[in-house]
Amino acid sequence: MSDELDEIQGIFFEECTEGLAVAEAGLSAMAAxxxxxxxxxxxxxxxxxxxxxxxxxxxxxxxxxxxRFENVLDEVRAGRIVASPEVTQTMLGAFDILxxxxxxxxxxxxxxxDAAMLEQLDSILESKGAVAAAPQVETxxxxxxQLDDFGFTPLAATIDDFDPFGFEPVAVVLDxxxxxxxxxxxxxxxxxxxxxxxxxxxxxxxxxxxxxEEMGASVTDVDLxxxxxxxxxxxxxxxxxxxLRVPGTVAEQDIRDCFDFVDxxxxxxxxxxxxxxxIVEEPAADEFDGFGxxxxxxxxxxAPSDAxxxxxxxxxxxxxxPAAAATPASAAPVLAAVPTPAPKAETxxxxxxxxxxxxxxxxxxxxxxxxxxxxxxxxxxxxxRLSPADQERVELPELSxxxxxxxxxxxxxxxxxxKQAFSRVPxxxxxxxxxxxxxxxxxxxxxMTEVDKGVIEKIGDPLTHMIRNAVDHGIESAxxxxxxxxxxxxxxxxSAEQKGARIIVRVRxxxxxxxxxxxxxxxxxxxxxxxxxxxxxxEIDGLICAPGFSTAETISNISGRxxxxxxxxxxxxxxxxxxxxxxxxxxxxxxxxALPLTLxxxxxxxxxxxxxxxxxxxxxxxxxxxxxxxxxxxxxxxSEVIELRGQYLPVRRVGEMFGMRSERAPEDxxxxxxxxxxxxxxxxxxxxxxxxxxxxxxxxxxxxxxxRGLGGATILGDGSIAxxxxxxxxxxTGGSSKYALKGMAA
Amino acid sequence: xxxxxxxxxxxxxMRMLLKASLAAQGFRVEAADDGEHGLERMHEVKPDLxxxxxxxxxxxxxxxxxxxxxxxxxRGTPILVLSTEFSDEKKTRARExxxxxxxxxxxxxxxxxxxxxxxxx
Numbered sequence: 001m002s003d004e005l006d007e008i009q010g011i012f013f014e015e016c017t018e019g020l021a022v023a024e025a026g027l028s029a030m031a032a033x034x035x036x037x038x039x040x041x042x043x044x045x046x047x048x049x050x051x052x053x054x055x056x057x058x059x060x061x062x063x064x065x066x067x068r069f070e071n072v073l074d075e076v077r078a079g080r081i082v083a084s085p086e087v088t089q090t091m092l093g094a095f096d097i098l099x100x101x102x103x104x105x106x107x108x109x110x111x112x113x114d115a116a117m118l119e120q121l122d123s124i125l126e127s128k129g130a131v132a133a134a135p136q137v138e139t140x141x142x143x144x145x146q147l148d149d150f151g152f153t154p155l156a157a158t159i160d161d162f163d164p165f166g167f168e169p170v171a172v173v174l175d176x177x178x179x180x181x182x183x184x185x186x187x188x189x190x191x192x193x194x195x196x197x198x199x200x201x202x203x204x205x206x207x208x209x210x211x212x213e214e215m216g217a218s219v220t221d222v223d224l225x226x227x228x229x230x231x232x233x234x235x236x237x238x239x240x241x242x243x244l245r246v247p248g249t250v251a252e253q254d255i256r257d258c259f260d261f262v263d264x265x266x267x268x269x270x271x272x273x274x275x276x277x278x279i280v281e282e283p284a285a286d287e288f289d290g291f292g293x294x295x296x297x298x299x300x301x302x303a304p305s306d307a308x309x310x311x312x313x314x315x316x317x318x319x320x321x322p323a324a325a326a327t328p329a330s331a332a333p334v335l336a337a338v339p340t341p342a343p344k345a346e347t348x349x350x351x352x353x354x355x356x357x358x359x360x361x362x363x364x365x366x367x368x369x370x371x372x373x374x375x376x377x378x379x380x381x382x383x384x385r386l387s388p389a390d391q392e393r394v395e396l397p398e399l400s401x402x403x404x405x406x407x408x409x410x411x412x413x414x415x416x417x418x419k420q421a422f423s424r425v426p427x428x429x430x431x432x433x434x435x436x437x438x439x440x441x442x443x444x445x446x447x448m449t450e451v452d453k454g455v456i457e458k459i460g461d462p463l464t465h466m467i468r469n470a471v472d473h474g475i476e477s478a479x480x481x482x483x484x485x486x487x488x489x490x491x492x493x494x495s496a497e498q499k500g501a502r503i504i505v506r507v508r509x510x511x512x513x514x515x516x517x518x519x520x521x522x523x524x525x526x527x528x529x530x531x532x533x534x535x536x537x538x539e540i541d542g543l544i545c546a547p548g549f550s551t552a553e554t555i556s557n558i559s560g561r562x563x564x565x566x567x568x569x570x571x572x573x574x575x576x577x578x579x580x581x582x583x584x585x586x587x588x589x590x591x592x593x594a595l596p597l598t599l600x601x602x603x604x605x606x607x608x609x610x611x612x613x614x615x616x617x618x619x620x621x622x623x624x625x626x627x628x629x630x631x632x633x634x635x636x637x638x639s640e641v642i643e644l645r646g647q648y649l650p651v652r653r654v655g656e657m658f659g660m661r662s663e664r665a666p667e668d669x670x671x672x673x674x675x676x677x678x679x680x681x682x683x684x685x686x687x688x689x690x691x692x693x694x695x696x697x698x699x700x701x702x703x704x705x706x707x708r709g710l711g712g713a714t715i716l717g718d719g720s721i722a723x724x725x726x727x728x729x730x731x732x733t734g735g736s737s738k739y740a741l742k743g744m745a746a
Numbered sequence: 747x748x749x750x751x752x753x754x755x756x757x758x759x760m761r762m763l764l765k766a767s768l769a770a771q772g773f774r775v776e777a778a779d780d781g782e783h784g785l786e787r788m789h790e791v792k793p794d795l796x797x798x799x800x801x802x803x804x805x806x807x808x809x810x811x812x813x814x815x816x817x818x819x820x821r822g823t824p825i826l827v828l829s830t831e832f833s834d835e836k837k838t839r840a841r842e843x844x845x846x847x848x849x850x851x852x853x854x855x856x857x858x859x860x861x862x863x864x865x866x867x
Contacts, residue, residue: 004766012759048801049757052830055852056763063852067830201815202824202846207867257860485770587748 005057012053016102019046020095027092035083043091044073047098054105061111062101065118069094072121081128090120186272187248188255190217193241193267205238211258217246241267248272362453365414372407373696379403380693380717415450418496418505421459422447425467425494432471439478439488440471445495451503455595458575459505462568466507466591467492469565474511474589484586486510508590514583516540523549539680541581541589545569573728602697604714606690606722607672609655610662613722614686615695615714620674620727622681624689632666632685642671642683649673651683652731657709662687679731693717697724749866750774752793754784754810755828756802760851764797764828767855768862781805785813788820795866796825797849800836808843815844824865828853 026043051066072091075081100112190212194205209219223241227233246255252270259268379400383391390396426442433440451459475481475490482488493508516537523529523543535543543549547566568591572579577595596602596619604615625631625644632642632651641648651671655662662669664687671683695714711726751773753764758779765775776791778784782805784798796814800807807827814820824846829836831850840848849861 004762008759008762008766011762012757015757015759045756045801045803048830049760052799052851053757053759055830056760058852070830201841201844202822202865204824204865207864210867211864485772 009057012057013102013106015053016050016106019050020099020102022046023095023098027088027095030083030088031085031092037077040073040077040083044070044077047073050098050102057105059101059105061114062098062105065101065111065114066098068118068121069098072124075125075128081124087124090117090124093117094121188246188250188252189269189271190244190246190255191241191267191269191271192244192259192262193223194238194262195265195267196237205240205242205262208258208262209242209244212244212246212255215246215250215254215258217244217250219243220245360413365410369410369414372403372410375403376407376694376696377715377717381719382717384717411452412450414453416453416456417448418451418456418503419447421451421456421463422494422496424460425463428464428467429471429492432468436471437477438471438475438490440475440490440492443491443493445493446497447494449496449498449503451496451595455503455575458571459593459595462571462579462593463505463507465565465568467494470507470509470511470589470591474509474513476512480512484512503595505593505595506590508588510588513585513587513589514541514544514581516583516585519543537583538581541583544581545579573726578728602695602724603692604695604724605672605692606716607654607670607686608688608690609658609686610660612660613690613716613720614654615693615722615724616672616674616684617711617724617727618692620676622673622675625671625673625683627666627669627671629665629667632671632683640666640685644673644683649681649683650679650731651685653685654725654730655686657730674727674731676728676731682731684725684727684730695722695724748772748774749794750776750791751795751797751862751866752776752778752784752787752791753797754778754781754787754802754807755799756780757799760799760828764858767853767858770855771859771862773862781807781810781813784810788814788817792819793823795862796820796823797828797862798825800827800829800840808839811840811843811845826861826865 023043023046026039026046029039030043047066047070051063051070054062054066069091072081072087072094076083076087076091081087094117097112097114097117101114103109104111192205192208194203209217213219219242221243223243224239226241227239233239255270259266262268382399383396386396422444425444429440429442432438470492471490475492476484476486478488481490491510493506495504495506495508497504519540520529520535520543523540523546524531524533526548528543528546528549529535545565545568549566569579572593572595575595577593580592580594581589582592583589602615603618605618605621607614607616625642627642631644632640634640640651640653642651651666653662666685669685669687670689671685672689673681673683675681693716695716697712698714709726709730711724711729713721713723716722751768753761753768753775754777755761755764756779761777761779765777768775776787776793778787780802781798784796785805788796796811798807798810802810805813807829811825811827814823814825825844827840827845827848828851829848830852837848846865847861849858853861
């Protein structure tokens with residue numbers, strides 16, 4: 001950096017030379033009578049640039065002098081001081097001294113004596129143009145020392161500065177600082193109501209809240225009182241008042257810093273729980289950060305009575321906050337716990353202590369679940385046997401609804417917080433840390449998310465492997481991290497959340513990311529892809545899950561135990577889930593497992609092939625296409641593509657994949673576009689679609705060898721059996737090179 | 747993907763200094779040397795944040811901000827103005843033009859970073 005700084009400084013001095021030439025030419029022109037705005041602005045800009053850079057490179061004397069010179073130029077530019085011959089003459093003199101200052105700064109020599117000239121410049125400012133005959137020492141309007149140090153408006157002036165905006169000073173409530181600090185500091189209660197219009201001009205109150213949350217704050221209340229009806233709502237306006245609680249261990253100044261950029265018309269109350277005293281914020285000069293935030297619109301004066309804007313001390317309310325609840329996230333020494341964003345689950349956890357419970361053998365729950373599955377099947381059978389008119393009758397939908405409720409209830413009996421699977425991670429990380437010498441911090445989010453017990457049992461291994469992988473391959477050594485400008489400690493985020501019918505489990509590290517060059521080279525070496533394959537970044541990342549792939553240059557003790565990421569993927573897929581990898585070079589890698597909420601029942605699309613019916617998991621279905629003649633084209637005797645909105649997607653004839661011949665032309669068939677983990681979007685050609693059904697998954701593996709492409713079987717309403725397609729395995733089985741197809745389409 | 751910042755300043759040393767400071771803090775940085783180029787670059791790179799100097803030839807910082815805010819796509823883009831000082835008048839101008847906040851020159855790298863993260867995490 002210091003070489004870089006030297007280089008930049010060199011450029012700065014070149015600019016100074018250019019600036020001085022511009023200033024000299026301009027001042028000479030002014031002396032010759034050219035006092036056009038353009039000429040004056042040119043001189044001003046030249047001096048202004050010298051000043052800006054001198055501050056940045058720490059040339060205090062040059063900064064101080066150019067600042068005072070610029071003040072005069074600014075007034076001349078604004079027309080408040082007339083560029084009389086006397087004033088111009090003084091400025092030419094000032095220019096000479098400025099040149100000397102630049103030379104001194106560049107040569108590292110003593111700055112020139114400039115006191116007399118400064119006094120002349122100041123006297124021009126004072127008298128608005130009358131040049132003082134003799135310098136007067138006491139006319140200096142500002143203490144020179146202040147300028148030397150800062151060269152910009154000190155903070156003491158900022159509150160005054162806001163007055164013309166119509167700002168009111170921020171009223172801040174905080175504890176009496178003279179009272180002795182309690183041993184365990186009470187938490188802070190913050191009320192934050194962004195002013196109207198705070199969302200304009202790029203302002204974003206949520207950033208403030210997020211920053212506070214990073215310190216351990218949690219939002220305890222949002223006051224929606226001023227939220228107008230939809231008709232009057234301006235989406236660019238802010239109507240909320242948030243109440244946040246911050247652990248007492250956080251310093252007040254750190255909290256206050258978060259509000260630096262919040263415009264002063266906003267409500268910002270920061271209070272300890274106990275005694276509160278209202279004061280008006282008047283930060284001292286040395287706290288001036290040199291930046292601030294504008295209020296976008298002068299709404300304050302138009303709506304002075306707006307509840308959000310009224311600065312109400314919240315002493316009474318703050319005092320009611322129980323002390324025990326004040327610190328929701330007390331930091332654990334090594335493993336920082338982040339508060340779970342699943343309040344519902346937290347409530348559940350809280351009530352467990354008082355609720356009566358009974359231990360039930362898991363097999364009994366499994367039986368119950370099977371019975372519910374049977375009930376769903378019988379319901380389908382019944383429905384199929386009824387005439388369409390009877391199917392619409394109230395009783396049947398009611399029966400379906402009740403069945404669904406029973407099913408949900410049984411599922412909830414089996415649901416357990418995913419914490420059980422997460423709980424062994426901290427220990428594992430400690431061991432990994434010790435083994436690798438890498439420092440790793442764990443952040444866990446959503447560990448109270450509830451998941452089927454079967455899922456919990458089965459994600460343990462993939463989770464373990466992903467975390468090992470993250471520590472071993474993702475997180476860099478402390479030295480490497482420091483060199484890359486990252487904190488010494490690596491962070492692994494482990495999170496779980498429910499999204500629709502899926503549980504999303506993420507393992508995110510802030511390490512070096514996947515080395516795509518190396519992955520690609522390795523995949524070619526291992527014959528997984530051809531040397532000329534055109535792969536997207538995502539596809540390359542996906543290669544680490546290809547069977548038999550390992551990028552570790554040396555087989556390490558940790559993740560090189562013969563278990564590759566391909567096992568992780570197949571485990572996840574065996575659960576009916578999907579594994580996604582996102583990696584940003586230098587920033588880290590995220591593994592995302594999307595798992596079904598339940599292992600037993602799935603929403604399926606029943607499709608027909610000849611006289612057979614198959615179930616396609618609805619979760620994989622993107623869209624259904626009735627091909628036009630010519631839309632499906634053969635690219636080789638064994639492969640076909642479908643053109644869809646300018647893109648070519650591979651098409652597989654599902655029937656042929658299971659050895660069934662079909663003479664149907666593509667235009668008499670349907671192509672169902674499915675998304676797959678293994679091959680992206682792929683079209684599956686089927687004869688027709690029957691309907692959509694909730695089906696109960698019956699495992700085939702107890703009775704048959706695993707069949708690639710089949711995920712199980714189910715009993716349909718008419719009592720017949722339909723096979724459930726495992727899309728990811730199916731499209732990967734196709735054999736034809738998807739990569740070659742990609743290359744062709746591109 | 748790290749955040750992309752467009753810096754507009756007529757001084758090459760200031761542009762380099764901004765770039766060095768911001769890049770060291772993990773931001774991606776693009777630069778332009780006056781308001782007109784700044785506006786062109788806005789459309790080209792669509793940054794997450796604009797940091798602009800005020801005193802520049804051709805189009806100054808105020809005019810640039812006004813022009814940027816005219817573009818619907820950039821109405822919510824945070825804009826920080828950079829100047830050696832902020833008089834009442836200058837702050838009012840910047841605010842009316844549509845700036846989000848201000849930073850005084852000279853800046854310390856850490857404070858620049860703090861200011862940037864306040865509007866562009």
